[in-house]
Amino acid sequence: MAETMLTAARGIAEGIVSLRRAIHAEPELGNHTPLTRDKVRAALADLPLEWREGPSTTGLVGVLKGGAGPGRRVLLRGDMDALPMAEETGLPFASTIPGAMHACGHDAHTAMLAGAARLLARRADSLAGEVLLMFQPGEEGWHGAKLMLDDGLLGGPGSAYGALPDAAFALHIMPQSPHGLVAGRAGALLAAADRFEITITGRGGHASMPHHGLDPVPIAAEIVMALQALVTRQFDAHDPVVATVALIEAGTTHNVIPDGARIAGTLRSLSPQARAKLHAALARLAVGIAEAHGAAARCEVIPGFPVTICDPRAVALGEAVAGDLFGPQQFHRLATPIMGAEDFAYVLEAVPGAMFFLGVAGEGADLAACCPIHSPRMLVDEGALPHGAALLAGLAERFLAGGFAA
Ligand SMILES: [Zn+2]
Ligand SMILES: [Zn+2]
Incomplete structure (x- = not known):
């Protein structure tokens, strides 16, 4: 048949x-x-x-x-x-x-x-x-x-x-x-595929006098690097996740410290547990690093497919x-x-x-x-x-x- x-x-x-x-x-x-x-x-x-x-x-x-x-x-x-x-x-x-x-x-x-x-x-x-x-x-x-x-x-x-x-x-x-x-x-x-957007708010100024402002660029860089450690250190290798920063945006020219920075990317996970943990951990990391430097960060995860x-x-x-x-x-x-x-x-x-x-x-x-x-x-x-x-x-x-x- x-x-x-x-x-x-x-x-x-x-x-x-x-x-x-x-x-x-x-x-x-x-x-x-x-x-x-x-x-x-x-x-x-x-x-x-x-x-x-x-x-x-x-x-x-x-x-x-x-x-x-x-x-x-x-x-x-x-x-x-x-x-x-x-x-x-x-x-x-x-x-x-x-x-x-x-x-x-x-x-x-x-x-x-x-x-x-x-x-x-x-x-x-x-x-x-x-x-x-x-x-x-x-x-x-x-x-x-x-x-x-x-x-x-x-x-x-x-x-x-x-x-x-x-x-x-x-x-x-x-x-x-x-x-x-x-x-x-x-x-x-x-995988589950979710989008994220992190907005860092600092304070702009003259590039020669960063101590008068609050430079969001090194904070953004630290968040990107810390995200790599987050993935390898906090997640089970047998329930893997992928976190990719695909966009970093800050500044307009070489001698001005910008007011803010934006990071965006994708999160992939293979279980509902790892997915929820990754969303929470990313927000904690971004907000925590920005606060540690006296700046502020907002992390938004836009849910995609499960x-x-x-x-x-x-x-x-x-x-x-x-x-x-x-x-x-x-x-x-x-x-x-x-x-x-x-x-x-x-x-x-x-x-x-x-x-x-x-x-x-x-x-x-x-x-x-x-x-x-x-x-x-x-x-x-x-x-x-x-x-x-x-x-x-x-x-x-x-x-x-x-x-x-x-
Ligand atoms: Zn397709
Ligand atoms: Zn298709």
């Missing part, structure tokens, strides 16, 4: 590719992606789906009801938004929107999810329960998944749509991974499905998490499930030469898209048939 899912996916490859190219040519940013939403609706107009939409985003959930009676609910998610950057691929279907590009593969994710919807709709008579097809905008830092959850589109307390699903799955393409290779891991898969945590049972199910579809060699267990972040994390906080990576490097490609996601020259081998559609559909089918028992 699993073998025929891949065959069936290859049979609808043309539709998957043409949807992907149409979305790729007209990328949209943030939580408002109406053209992409309309393309999805049009591509799936002939399927018996019930659609849910909410006030906060252009995200939509298509519900496919199985014909074999009531059962579990499984959610499959694809993201729809692009990045604010100019495309340099030279593809015939390259972006026609200046300053916007699908450089993270969300065009492919949406097309693969639409393909999975079609594959599952064909088998709806034999499915018990429901499949929720979550087409989500606003992944690139806009919290689109959280907004859709808060709108009640996935169900949950206060929602008009009943309980949350019993399981949730998503894919992300990997352009530097071999074509068709599926990768995942139980536990933390991706840790993406995969349920071991969901990862085992994915390994079994990928093995059946593509062969046991085609599943790779990642030894370590990746310090990138994903807003599917919000869904996995509420629903047990997993995200998997799907290799989309061209067959026989030099992997070291493939451009990563977020590169203006990132390429997706479209031959791998039916693999993604089959994998998503296979995950839903297998879960509805037997739950997490792989």
Whole structure:
């Protein structure tokens, strides 16, 4: 049966590719992606789906009801938004929107999810329960998944749509991974990503007479260096964090001490405990160092996505499905998490499930030469898209048939 899912996916490859190219040519940013939403609706107009939409985003959930009676609910998610950057691929279907590009593969994710919807709709008579097809905008830092959850589109307390699903799955393409290779891991898969801003307030003056002012520059430098020691001395090496200062700003010229300084950067962590500890420790450090020098500092942490945590049972199910579809060699267990972040994390906080990576490097490609996601020259081998559609559909089918028992 699993073998025929891949065959069936290859049979609808043309539709998957043409949807992907149409979305790729007209990328949209943030939580408002109406053209992409309309393309999805049009591509799936002939399927018996019930659609849910909410006030906060252009995200939509298509519900496919199985014909074999009531059962579990499984959610499959694809993201729809692009990045604010100019495309340099030279593809015939390259972006026609200046300053916007699908450089993270969300065009492919949406097309693969639409393909999975079609594959599952064909088998709806034999499915018990429901499949929720979550087409989500606003992944690139806009919290689109959280907004859709808060709108009640996935169900949950206060929602008009009943309980949350019993399981949730998503894919992300990997352009530097071999074509068709599926990768995942139980536990933390991706990091929590938070932004921080530290503002130091001193007192400016003549650069030759620093004792008449309160120079914020050495204070900023001390905070940057102390942050390195904080990471290595106060955090468990087996529950690591990353703290990167990516911006330092102070002064206007060479002979004036500025009034203030600004430091900004990113914090990454792999557990809720380390995340909370890092936020508190950073603020303590910045404020304490500034105070020690008689100045003041304000530290603001702007929360980003939480840790993406995969349920071991969901990862085992994915390994079994990928093995059946593509062969046991085609599943790779990642030894370590990746310090990138994903807003599917919000869904996995509420629903047990997993995200998997799907290799989309061209067959026989030099992997070291493939451009990563977020590169203006990132390429997706479209031959791998039916693999993604089959994998998503296979995950839903297998879960509805037997739950997490792989
Ligand atoms: Zn991205
Ligand atoms: Zn992405």
